[in-house]
């Protein structure tokens with residue numbers, strides 16, 4: 001018996017420590033929060049009964065750590081703890097009773113949304129953002145100041161005001177659902193790994209080493225705790241401190257409420273359990289904090305969390321439905337994605353018909369059988385996910401789902417590389433979705449941005465046998481006689497398309513590299529490779545190691561690029577594209593000038609310029625440490641204006657008194673000593 005208990009404790013400890021590592025360090029959820037918390041509570045109960053078996057490293061004793069070796073480790077001035085949690089009302093009432101008993105009478109509570117992101121502690125010295133540190137193990141964390149500075153809602157410098165000379169402010173960094181969906185889709189299209197929910201995306205982003213990349217992924221932040229010396233001499237309550245920090249310029253969530261009874265707290269909880277689906281970001285519960293600082297001190301802390309606060313966590317909505325079938329979709333990089341087709345069912349306000357299954361591992365992990373009844377949840381409240389099959393409802397003789405061995409589109413045997421979870425169809429030149437997908441990717445707005453040519457036209461041209469590979473697009477100019485006979489394709493459309501193709505030849509090397517659609521090469525990787533190697537010739541001569549050494553590139557990307565550039569068919573295609581005049585090297589003027597003169601300044605480019613494309617100017621600014629903004633706001637330092645700038649931009653810039661400069665002024669700034 002006691003051996004059983006010891007084994008169970010050991011098993012739970014190991015499992016939970018592993019989930020923590022996956023969650024905090026790798027930004028990955030292997031189990032649902034509910035199941036994690038259930039196991040943690042089971043372990044806690046066992047340890048209380050049999051303290052002799054408690055592991056000193058038990059997850060019940062410590063805050064899950066996110067410390068990595070990538071950043072400086074910095075100590076917190078005030079330790080940064082977790083929060084106790086509950087999934088039911090009675091436990092919330094028990095919490096209130098414990099508080100009342102300790103204090104001797106009812107108290108006020110501040111109710112806040114529990115933002116589902118990662119916590120951050122930001123130090124301000126004399127009104128200036130000095131440091132930002134992740135929670136880490138609660139005592140010390142990773143210093144990610146530069147990354148946090150890219151978050152627009154966080155001020156870098158406070159306006160003069162009545163704030164203490166030195167204080168820490170804590171809050172949650174998160175990503176809005178719309179940004180998550182957009183960025184994840186881009187990653188999927190590029191054959192890059194996707195994130196399961198906005199929380200994982202946000203925490204993966206804050207741990208990137210390249211702040212430039214962080215800046216491209218819009219993060220947001222709400223602040224909810226103030227710490228400073230002698231805080232309770234400045235404010236009597238948490239509520240008062242929140243009102244003050246809002247005035248100092250910090251983003252504080254408006255949906256925060258002061259409640260005078262536990263019933264009022266429960267009303268707030270019930271309201272948000274329904275209304276949370278309307279928010280533009282995810283919350284996973286409600287945080288309840290004792291308002292009065294004096295009472296907080298009276299109540300104190302456990303090893304892991306304050307006794308004066310707790311959280312009520314919402315259970316992810318879960319429904320049962322039937323797995324009708326699985327479709328296998330082939331993407332443009334050849335990656336095969338299994339998708340579950342479900343009996344339509346209502347979940348968190350929308351009808352769910354399909355759920356992603358990621359890859360063969362996921363199907364095996366769920367042990368899916370044909371016709372299974374499955375539990376479906378909305379992961380991060382957005383993407384439906386199959387959590388488990390219900391074996392009790394499995395039809396007799398149901399067969400386990402077998403992952404296909406051949407491509408559903410072209411019949412080629414699928415391959416799966418060592419260490420990769422995804423199956424690929426290797427038939428790059430003969431598999432329709434890959435051929436068409438690659439050409440559609442090539443013409444995209446962020447790639448070659450070819451005007452006058454759309455995805456459907458590509459599909460049609462392919463069907464008619466006019467184009468089979470990217471280079472065929474550039475041959476269309478000399479084959480107009482074949483085009484004029486096409487239905488619904490007049491001379492004007494042809495002219496537009498040819499002009500669009502011609503214009504695309506000006507696109508810089510980095511865009512061409514991205515547009516080729518090499519597996520795992522997204523926009524940022526392409527840019528880094530282009531800047532580092534400067535030309536296709538040099539990239540071709542690079543070893544896998546050389547490529548992997550480029551910042552954040554990594555071995556998987558390096559292997560993919562290397563392989564691509566060592567296949568005859570690709571080389572022949574690249575030769576043709578070079579003959580058509582596409583850029584396969586970085587323009588020299590950009591390289592020669594690289595420096596730091598624009599460091600810390602923000603720019604927006606508008607209008608057209610005689611000597612530069614807008615992209616060249618943007619690259620020039622970035623290569624000298626400047627930052628590009630996408631709209632005019634008070635954060636903008638300079639508007640670089642060319643001819644034909646939109647009048648509304650001009651008016652807005654003038655209103656905000658933003659200096660308007662020419663491309664020549666910009667060059668002067670860059671070249672000054």
Ligand SMILES: NC(=O)c1ccc[n+]([C@@H]2O[C@H](COP(=O)([O-])OP(=O)(O)OC[C@H]3O[C@@H](n4cnc5c(N)ncnc54)[C@H](O)[C@@H]3O)[C@@H](O)[C@H]2O)c1
Pocket residue numbers: 019020022023024028029030031032033034036037063064081082083085112113114115116117118119120135171172224287311
């Ligand atoms: N699914 C998994 O694999 C897995 C693994 C580890 C942890 N988890 C989940 O994470 C929990 C433990 O994580 P945790 O310690 O960060 O606890 P938590 O996320 O349950 O609660 C504490 C955190 O809430 C956040 N928070 C959001 N809004 C807040 C507000 N208004 N005021 C104060 N804090 C606010 C803060 O970041 C704080 O650190 C577990 O209980 C589990 O649910 C899941």
Ligand SMILES: [Zn+2]
Pocket residue numbers: 330407408409410411412425426427430431432
């Ligand atoms: Zn195929």
